[in-house]
Amino acid sequence: MLRTTVVVVTWRGAAHLADCLDALAAQDRPHRTLVVDNASDDGTAELLARHPSRPEVLRLPRNTGYAGGIAAALSRVDTEYVAWLNDDAAPEPGWLAALEKAMRPGVAAAASRLEYPDGTVQSLGVGLTALGYGADLTAPGTPFGFCGGAALLRTAVLRDTGGVPASFFCYYEDTDTAWRLRLTGWDIAAVPDAVVRHRHGASTRPGSxxxxxxxxxxxxxxxxxxxxxxxxxxxxxxxxxxxxxxxxxxxxxxxxxxxxxxxxxxxxxxxxxxxxxxxxxxxxxxxxxxxxxxxxxxxxxx
Structure with a gap:
């Protein structure tokens, strides 16, 4: 039984998207893969067409960013859970199983353990600073929210709490979503066993x-x-x-x-x-x- 649709949003991701798709194909939990292609012009479409995992593809006429891509995919998700995954992220084989196991009653979202390519921790969830910034947590604990680069959410709850703020384009769509989940009484879990290697900044340039x-x-x-x-x-x-x-x-x-x-x-x-x-x-x-x-x-x- 398929419980999760993994949504991968890509824009000019030909250099790293195959690694992401290979990692999804190696998952030990069945799932549906839906790739949102934000009007890439670098050969991404051809890569998707020939990849052996044969992912479903939603090609958009313009670049709507990460938030816009997730929002566009949400109407096509018919599974209990929806996973958000960056195109420059490669989850370990047990990633999805660990996230699904964490979705206990009362939990609406589960945060992955994102690691840099050298194995150091990038995020174990997101905290909220006194100035209202979302900040990646690198020590175990209960997070306020999740890093949208790799997370699992209850589809119905996401829709009921307002979906995804597509106009954000990218960044803070995850912390905004965490706010809305918590305002409606839902919890968010950190799942250290759900490991994802992340080429942080492969699609955007932090600091630009x-x-x-x-x-x-x-x-x-x-x-x-x-x-x-x-x-x-x-x-x-x-x-x-x-x-x-x-x-x-x-x-x-x-x-x-x-x-x-x-x-x-x-x-x-x-x-x-x-x-x-x-x-x-x-x-x-x-x-x-x-x-x-x-x-x-x-x-x-x-």
């Missing part, structure tokens, strides 16, 4: 301007959607204040997220999305069974 733009914008949108309103407003004001101070600062960090134009673009994009984001906040609040402030105090020191 686009990386920081998506991270900063989506963190603010996530907080406006899910967090206590004073926290969301505090972080928006803090981000805007730092941005306004940059032209008169004597020393400005060299990181891309301190570039004035990038930060102004983030503020503009958040402002444009604000009416829709506030409507989404109301919908999330209507479904919630746990107080936002209670969750914030439980999972952060802020």
């Amino acid at each position: 301007a686009r990386f920081h733009r998506w991270n900063e914008r989506n963190r603010l949108l996530m907080l406006l959607r899910c967090a206590p309103l004073p926290v969301a407003l505090r972080e928006w004001v803090r981000f805007a204040g730092i941005t306004a101070s940059l032209p008169v600062r004597r020393r400005v960090p060299k990181a891309a997220n301190f570039r004035l134009l990038l930060r102004c673009r983030v503020l503009g994009e958040v402002a444009i999305r604000l009416p829709a984001t506030l409507r989404e906040r109301r919908a999330i609040g209507t479904r919630a069974t746990v107080n936002r402030g209670v969750l914030w105090r439980r999972w952060t020191s802020g």
Whole structure:
């Protein structure tokens, strides 16, 4: 019996996608593989057509990012569980079995153990910082959320709690989802036995301007959607204040997220999305069974 659809989102992944598909073919638990191809133009389509595992393919007409790809696939998932998997990730053979075993009553999502190619831990789940950032956990414990690079979720619960924020494009769609799961009373488990080797950054470049733009914008949108309103407003004001101070600062960090134009673009994009984001906040609040402030105090020191 197939209990899980593994959704792999790819964009120009020809250099590493075969390793991911080979690892899925070696799983010791039956499953369905659905690859979302974000309009790749590098031979990915041909690789998918000739791969011996014969995965199902949903080819999109444009690049919708990781969040958009997962969202597009969700309507095609008819199994109890849906797994999210990066195209540059290769799970060990027992990965899916370990995740399915962890889906006890009350658990809506299970986080994998992601490792860098040298075996060091990248993530055992995601914590929530006092500034509202999602931060990968590298020590065993109970996480607030999961890293979307390799995780398992209950399909019906994901749909019932609002699905995937496709407009995020990539980054923070996982922590936003964790917020919504926990606001409706569901738990999230860490599964150290569900091991995945991850070529982190093979599809995107951590530290690049686009990386920081998506991270900063989506963190603010996530907080406006899910967090206590004073926290969301505090972080928006803090981000805007730092941005306004940059032209008169004597020393400005060299990181891309301190570039004035990038930060102004983030503020503009958040402002444009604000009416829709506030409507989404109301919908999330209507479904919630746990107080936002209670969750914030439980999972952060802020």
